[in-house]
Amino acid sequence: MELPTTLPVLLLLMALSVVWACPDGCQCRGSTVQCVGLSNFPMPLPSSATKLYFSKCSFNSLEPEHMTNSLDLLLIKESLLREVRPGTFNSTPHIGSLTLTGTQLQDLPEALLKNLQKLEALTLSINNLLVLRPQWFSLLTELRRLDLSRNLFTAVPVETFHPLKQLSYLSLSGNKVSQLSRETFKGLSQIITLRLNRNMLQELQVGTLDDLVNLGELSLQDNQITHLHRDLFSKTPKLQKLFLSNNKITSLPEGIFLNVPNLSQISLYENQLETLGPRVFGPTALKELWLYDNKLSRVENDTFRNLTQLRLLVLSRNRISYVSTSAFRGLEQLGEVSLHTNLITTLQAGTFQVLPRLVNISLENNFIKSLPRGFLQGLTHLGQIDLRNNSLPNLPQESLDALTASEEVLLQQNPWRCDKDILPLRDWLKQYPSKTNQSLVVCDAPSSLNGEMIALLADENLVSLSSTQEPVLTSTEKRRRPHTPPAKRSTPSPAVKTTPTSEYEKVTRSGQGNTGSISRDISITLIVIAVVCTVIISTVIISCICWRRNKSGTGNIGRRSTNSVL
Template sequence: MMFIFKKFIVIVILLAFACINGSCESENITFHKSFNSSSDDKGQYEEVLNLEKRVRSLEQPVWQISDDRNRWVQCLEGPCKCRPEMKSLSCWQLELPDLPFGQIVPHDVQMIDLAMNQLTTLNKEAFKALPRLIEIDLFDNQIDYLPAGTFNQLYNLQYLRMHKNNMKRLPNQIFSALQKLKNIDLSNNNIEVLSEKLFKSCLNLVVLHLSGNNLESVPENIFNNLLKLEDLDLNENKLQNISVSTFKNLRNLKRLKLGQNYLSELPTGVFKGLQQLIYLNLRKNSITYVNSMLFLHLSNLRVLDLSGNDIQQIDLNAFVTLVNIKELHLEQNYISEIPEGLFRKNENLDKLFLFSNNLETLMRRSFLGLKKVSLLLLNNNLLKDFHSETFRFVPNLQKLHLDGNKLQYLPSRSLDGLIHLISIRLAKNPWHCDCTILYLAEWVSDNKQKLWDSQPLCRSPNKFGGIALMEMDFNVLCDGHWASRFHLSARLPIRPVVFPPPKTNLTTFKEIMTL
């Protein structure tokens, strides 16, 4: 450790000398390369690196704060744009490596925009004596370090945007003075660890974005004081597990995003207490099974996204408490079966996404309860057939995608009840054009305006390959077997019909057929 300390002293001296000669950047590069190659202890290297960042922070210039009566006129003389009527200062996209030293900043400024520059750090005094500041935008810089006192005395700050920077860690007390803060955006940094007390003082926080970082876990009690939080974004991290009590106090939470992580399972009760939740994103994780207790307390949920997981099985009671759900994403999983009655309590569901799964068939009551569904996507599955009354339970369906399956025909009358249907996709199926497909051929011919994207084409037999289904008629498909006109069930062999001798009082063909 003594060696590390001595080396750091030498580094500080070198840095100071280098900065006098205007070559801080090149010296820093040399330091990183030489020390990293000679140190065997990564922890010690990180410690010295942090000290180097502190030195760099101390070197940063500080605003010139003015309370002069002409302060807003003086502000206009600097490189940044000043708007007295908005009480704002914009240094947006000026390629600034540091705060502009010559810029006069009025003490009553309420908004400072430093977005899209080249800042790497700030002096801890950068925002001192700006008590009326409400909004700070540091978006899209190269900030990798902020000293603990950076936001001290900003008691009125409400909006802080720091997304798209290079932060790995945040000092424990960096937000301790920000009791009025409503919105923090820390997304798209490189944050690896969060202190359990990081947001302890942010009692009025409504929006917290932490997506696009490198978090493998979050402290169990980190959100305990955020009773007003409504929007929490943890998408695109490396989360592998979440404690059952992580969200327990977030009684006003409305949107929770946990997508694109490494979650394989979630503890029962993890969403308990989230009665106000309306949006839950769990897409692109590694979930394999949805149990009956996971969503037990989410009666107000409107949108649930489980797409892009490894789900193979869903418990029959998994969605029974989601009585207000309107949009359900189950696409891009490995679901091979929809249990009859799975959606029986989801009467308010409007959009159901089931494309890109392993579904081979649909049972009669697979969609029981879905009276209000208007959009149903079943494309890119392995569907070979389904019950003729499957779609009877979705009477208000407007858009249906069946393309990209293995369907050779559709059951007779299977689409007859869809009186509200506006568009349907049927392409990219191996349609077998014989008498069994007569129902679909006639339906397509009568509803050609509802075909979306492209027309279904015959795949077999070879003599009909590539011919549009709507060009087929009874004579071509059935070789004159008139019995198919009377809606014989698909795939049943056509048997000759033998009529008894007509009675004298039966004179019409229709009367004969009612025998």
Template sequence: MSKHWAAVLLVLIQLHRCDCCPELCQCFSAAKVICSDESMKALPVNISEQVTELIVVSSGITLLNSSSFRENLRLTKLVVLNSLVKKISHDAFERLLELQELEITGNYHWLSFDVRTFSSLANLTRLLLNNNKISSLEAGIFDSLHKLETLQLRGNGLTALPGVLFQHLHKLQELDLSFNHISSVSADVFQNNSLLRTLSLQANSISQLPAGIFSHLDRLEELILRSNPISNLSAETFPSGLQKLILKKNALTQLPPTIFHKLHQITYLDLSQNQLSEVPSDLFQNLISLKKLDLSENRITALPGTVFNGLFSIKAIHLQKNKLSSLEANLLKDQHDMEQLYLSTNSLQSIPHGFFDNLDFQCVIQLHGNPWRCDCGLQYFIEWLSYNDRNVEDLTRVYCEAPEVIRGHRLVSVDKEQLVCMKNSSSEFQGSSVQNVTEIPVDGEDDGTIRCSLREVKGTASIQCKVTKCTSVKFQALFELADGNEQESFISEWPAPAGCSNGTFI
């Protein structure tokens, strides 16, 4: 037997001894013990001094106090998950002087603490108290945790935060207060947490942010305010070092034009699921590092042509599920490296000439869910599609809404010859009252079913036909050249519109 396997066998023999691995527990190494049993009513007392990590899952323990841990333990990590703990006494951790990480998460009962519960944990750097039904926390409960870097209080029943709750946590870098019932926060609640890098207030009931609440958090990189009823923001709300700002699913109806102007380092800005109807033309000015902008699921009806000017680093712009009815031709003039452009589920009928010309050939575009008007105004778009159809996601779901004759047709099935501009004015079919309009006689029996006219507009000739009965139409264009020779250009046939039966409309 090799020395290596002999050493492994020796370790296994040692771990098997009852004084090393407690009952109802598993010892995967000399330093790590995992206990999991609903019949366990107290923590095991015969834990080896070599153990530094103790993890207890789904136990029946209801109380943690001074007798829960024997002397001489050298635990650096203690985790209690999905148990029945109701109370943690003031002296529960007084013997765990070397503890660096403490997690008590997912307990089924309302969990209460004493204000002195964590007072002996001077070396603690991580404290996770998630999903415990904690209704309140006393001021001073965290005052002894001078080395704490991460504090998570996610998914509890907190309704308020004492203004001095975090005042002694000078080294705090991550604070998670999400999924509580906090309705207000004081302007100075984070006053002494200048090293914060990540702060989450997601899914609370905060309707207003006090002026200057984040202004001194110069190292804050990620701020999550998602799912709050915030209806307005002041111009100086956010610190300049932010890299990620999430304002999704709030109640914002408008934004101050300069609110983001200092955010030169921001890479991700999420404003989706608000009630914005317009966007100031200079709202995103100076956001030179921005890579993703999400404006989806708002009420935006139009965008200024210069609103994205200077966003040279942008990779994704999400505008789906708004009320955009038109786009400015120069809207994307600075976006040469785009990877995603989502315009689906808006009110767009056409695309302006040259709109996509600056986009990279690898950009993925969403366009479905718009009422496209498939006439001469869509010729640029159809021509662009002929070379870039792979760029459009779900292209088979892009349909014509008008004109009626090709309503419901997939855009990819429409020929360029069908993109004819027509108006409803009956005079265009009479040829007598509109300039540059010539009535075209119909060969064969003229029963008034098909009336066509030729119209010249800005050097473009268009044939406009009015069909009074439910029938298909075959069109043949024959050109006469200057030398008198005739040349056939194309033949096209329009099928009878949907809803026809036996020559009549249903």
């Protein structure tokens, strides 16, 4: 009698189990299905599923029967997917976000995405896609974000992106694109972020960026660009971030940055810039300017005058031998300037006087032989000045008085000549023991005082050394060649011990038939000593090489330390 009532209930429960059943190996929460490490695509999927996430799966293909009409998001990452069959997304018109990343895909059907007209975000990064097909995007009029990075594209057909009028983010980074048509980005007025870094671009034609009136970030680093046209950025007034590092740019035309008043970040390091003219930079909101690892030889007057909001200026690891007196004029907000690892031998007296907010000055690894009188005058906030590994033999009292304004002074690895002229430095070190690491400020000459702490020298230890006595190489001549970063001081090689002359004379004089055997003994002894010393020296050299490799491998320019790049 109750069968008619029970049967519909059972059928309803069975239907619900099909709708809500979670596939094996997956986790289901509401309408979201997450699957990890599956070898086959799970079938059937809950018909109510709207979001599918697959990670580290080994199924090879996607097929139309795998999809459900209710999907609005599909993500497959770090999987062995090799093929997406034609028509796979024909029954999924509601998908708004599609991600296929870290797969083995080499191509996609041309009409694969034609029914995804609600698609707003498409990520096809870190695959093996070889050819960029314009038909993929021809009907994606609502697309706002497109990531095609880290594939194997070599060319971009000129019409590829023209239908994407709503696009705000586009990444082609990490491909092998060598050139772009000036019409490539035509009509893309909504783009805010454009990433073209890590390709093989040699130039951007003038007019390429003209339609990108809302462009805020442009990444061009890690290409092979040799020059930039003066008017390249003339139609991008909202540009805030510009990355040009690690290219082959030899010069910047005057006025190239005159029409980007909102520019707050620019990277120009690791190029081949030889000169910078005073009219390259217009008035901008730039806070940091990175110019290290170029080929600059001089810094002329007013080079940075328009950069009135600049806080950090990095000019290290160039070939700069001259910095003019007014090179930094106008930089009243500058807090740190880095000039280390250049070819500077002298400083102009007024170079830093126009920088009232300056806190840190890096001058290490140059060839500075003396400091001009009053060269730190007017600097009331100076925290650190780094003078390591220069060519300073001593410092007169007026130079030391100037250094007193700094909280920390780094003076080690200079060829300090410990004669009577070292007395002002010795007394200054005693008077201000907290300003420098005194144990590292040691004599270089004469040899009898080599390695002795200057702060502990007694008057009777100091003698007048004539210019003909013990010629002293400069610190930088001892430790590095020009244009190369300095190496850390290695442990001195152990001296080779030889038989004393007097003992050897006694042996040769005695003769009496023992000369041959004694000579052989001496020869054997010398050979053994030479072999031992060779082993010791080789061990020291290998240790130093390993240390330097380890150091260079762990260095990170992005994580700034006071005296690495800065």
